[in-house]
Amino acid sequence: MMRSGNGYLIHAGSQARRVLMLQNTIPMCSSQYERMFNTSRIPGIETDTVQHVSDSRHIVVYHRGRYFKVGMFYDGRLLLPREIEQQMERILADSSEPQPGEETLAALTAGDRVPWACARNAYLRHGVNRRSLDAVEKAAFCVTLDETEQRFDEENPVESLDHYAKSLLHGKCYDRWFDKSINLIIFKNGTMGLNAEHSWADAPIVGHLWEYVLSMDPVNLGYTEEGHCNGEPHPNLPGPQRLQWNIPSECQTMIGNSLSVAEALANDVDSHIIPFSDFGKGLIKRCRISPDAFIQIALQLAHYRDKGKFCLTYEASMTRLFREGRTETVRSCTMETCAFVHAMSSDNTTKEKLDLLKRAAEKHQEMYRLAMTGNGIDRHLFCLYVVSKYLGQDSPFLKEVLSEPWRLSTSQTPLQQRELFDLVKHPEYVTSGGGFGPVADDGYGVAYVIVGEDLINFHISSKLSSPETDSHRFGNNIRQAMLDILGLFQLDKKDPK
Incomplete structure (x- = not known):
């Protein structure tokens, strides 16, 4: 493979093909984009499956415990924004009550998978329930018109963002259909967000979509002075169809x-968002260190200060170079990083600390390149695990290497379409990024998004039940670690050079 102009040339024998580039980056395999809509995760006794239908002409809307099927086409065309608003207004005006079991039905998608599979097969695959379930599972996506109000409050930034994050992550545990590829959540005050199921694709796919939505809605589509979508209601548009359920008491x-x-599970999630604005990518690049390496090393320093020890660390790396490529793991807790962290609490000179930092950053970049090009280890280990299960053979080696939990699980959500946003003129378009829960009972989940040149948003999660973790404490440690590492360079923040 070699770089050529605005693309990459992939050599296969005597042939060479140019790969599409997006913002100087190889995009995801299109198979993930294909599953963005019309996709549901279907529960099974032995294993779940991902169901994707080739075409869907409707969405499903949840409001006050009721489900509505809303067609997105009329007269052979897609509905216009004002016509979609018209349908939402009809749902909001509907005063009917939920049918027995309907309001909390989606809790089945939030609990254990086997009971959900059993309930689905026994009670929801016949008659009116089957027709309604098919409408949900074959919808393009689901929408929740949430009765709560969420927003960033400048007078109470920490608590407001934390509540916002928890609502998008799990809501009331029954007002999002968690098996749908995407749930669009619209709060009562107009704030929006997404809840995405993870098996069909990875976060950059969802982020790519959301960037487009965030720019298209206010900039290209716009609203009238009265707050309506531009355009006119349709005089003959059929209204939403209320889904019918007959859910027995056993179900x-x-x-x-x-x-x-x-x-x-939801009540145990300690979720915290940090808008880190002390500095951003612009200043980190002046240090001549990869921004991602800088942040990952800061996370290691913060974790050591938080718990007094190192741990197995997961950083997601995209495998864009491969057909149907998903992720590989960068094990970012390296010996080089540990050496730097130890030096930060010793009497090493600043020059010695900087030398160790640069070695750690170079090692991180090397690990990232290996993961991107198929030379990581964790997907290979997983293949060996699958083969061992298929052959019915136990492997002491695999038991050993796969038994340790990821007590620090991290992921960067890249901002992929920077040309869509002018954050200097419109700072209100800033995204807080996305987040996820911890993958270990005594660990942290950390997602971060580098926004523009001067802002990095961190999403931190842990479990309240763990005596070892505290998301707010870890957030403070991250902030201080970032400042301490930058302080080694003794930069003048006002000097642009």
Whole structure:
């Protein structure tokens, strides 16, 4: 493979093909984009499956415990924004009550998978329930018109962002259909967000979509002075179709059990967002260090200060160079990084610390390149695990290397379409990025997005039940670690050079 102009040339024998470039980056395999809509995760007893239908002409909207099927086409065309608003207004004006079991039905998608599979097969695959379930599972995506209000509050930034994040992550545990590829959540005050199921694709796909939405809605589509979408309502547009359910008491009991499981999980999530604005990518680049390496090393320093020890660390790397490529793991807790972290709490000179930092950053970049090009280790280990299960052979080696949990799981959500946003003129278009829960009971989940030149947003999650973790404490450690590392360079922040 070699770089050529604005693309890459992939050599296969005597042939060479130019690969499409997006913002000087190889895009994701199109198979992930194909599954963005019309896709649902279907529960099974042995394993789940991902169901994708080739075409869907409707969405499903949840509001006040009721489900509505809303057609997105009329007269052979896609509905215009004002016509979609017209349909939402009809749903908001509908005063009907939920049917028995309907309001909390989606809790089945939030609890354990086997009970959900059993309830689906026993009670939801016949008659009116089957037709309504098909409408949900074959919808392009789901929309929740949420009755709560969420927004960033400048007078209470920490608590407001934390509540916003938790609402998008799990809501009430029954007001998002968690098996859908995408749930668009619109709060009562007009704030929006997404909840995405993870098996069909990775975060950059969802981020790519959301960047487009965030720029298209206010800039290209716009609103009238009265707050309506531009355009006129349609005089003959058929209204939304209320989905019908006949959920027996036995199924309602299973729904209640799943809701209890989901609420226990959700109530245990300690979610915290840090808008880190002390400095950003612009100043880090002046240090001649990769911004991602800088942040990952800061996370290691913060974790060591937080817990007094190192841990197995997961950083997601995209495998864009491969057909149907998803992710590989960068094990970013390296010996070089540990040496730097130890030096930060010793009497090493600044020059010695800087030398160790640069070695750690170079090692991180090397690990990242290996992961991107198929030379990581974790997907190979997973293949060996699958083969061992297929052959019915136990492997002491695999038991050893796969048994340690990822107590620090991290991921960067890249801002991919920077040309869509002028954050200097319109700072209100800034995205807080996305987040996820911890993958270990005593660990942290950290997602971050580098926004423009001067802002990095961190999403931190952990479990309240763990005596070892505290998301707000870890957030303070991240902030201080970032400042301490930058301080080694003794830069003048006002000097642009």
